[in-house]
Amino acid sequence: MKAMISVRNVGKVWNPDTSKALTAIDGLSFDVAPGEFVVLLGPSGCGKSSLLYMVAGLETPSSGELLCDGMAITGPDTERGMIFQEASLYPWLSIADNVTFGLKLRGVFPEKRERIAQELLLKVGLADAGHKRPNELSGGMRQRAALARALAMQPKVLMMDEPFAALDIQTRAKMQDHLLQIWRASGASVLMVTHSIEEAVALADRIVVWTSRPGRVKEIVPVDLPRPRDPRDPDFIALQLRLGDLLADEVDRAFREMEASV
Secondary structure: OOOEEEEEEEEEEOOOOOOEEEEEEEEEEEOOOOOOOEEOOOOOOOOOHHHHHHHHOOOOOOEOOOOOOOOOOOOOOOOOEEEEEOOOOOOOOOHHHHHHHHHHHHOOOOOOOOOHHHHHHOOOOOOOOOOOOOHHOHHHHHHHHHHHHHEEEEEEEEEEOOOOOOOHHHHHHHHHHHHHHHHHHHHHHHEEEOHHHHHHHHOEEEEEEEOOEEOOEEEEEEEEOOOOOOOOOOHHHHHHHHHHHHHHHHHHHHHHHHHHHH
């Protein structure tokens, strides 16, 4: 099957040709299939978010190649949507207008924008919130609105950079359920960064485990557990433990590097 996202021997050096040059990623290679949910899991500072920004077209790789649906990624495109840790909604717009902001820029007629907003807000459980402003919603509700906004552009790829990190445990679990339901309906490929092993196992088809900086693929772990997944299931727990073992050395190495740089 043709890959939706191809990462081919990608490297990223920040501040190249200076005394502050820092190699964040080195020789990174893996694919994301159409409709696949892939989670990036690794220690802080190993380049996971940098890769998302490059796939989004907001940054360029220093070496290697990034492809989306067989075409080189040369800049941002509506076929690749991005959701950040913070919802990043426009505070002066209603939730409905936030959701359809990209469609307005695209020239979609108001009547169609309103219909799309209603449909998407219903899907993310915010059917009655379209008229509200972002500051009237909880953190979890704002993230659902950000998800609806990304889906409004019907992206082939949805990238998520720790979108639930700031939420409490109960809200986070609900958001994971919402995300899985919407992902199945959208057919989009998902590339998500998290530091939570439990979240990775709960959501992913495959988990790309990274080394400490410079980020490389340490191992790609398939998650062959049926959905919905119960975190109390022995197979779920066993996979968590395996991933914890894979990450332990990398986290220790990352801490030693941080301590040495102080």
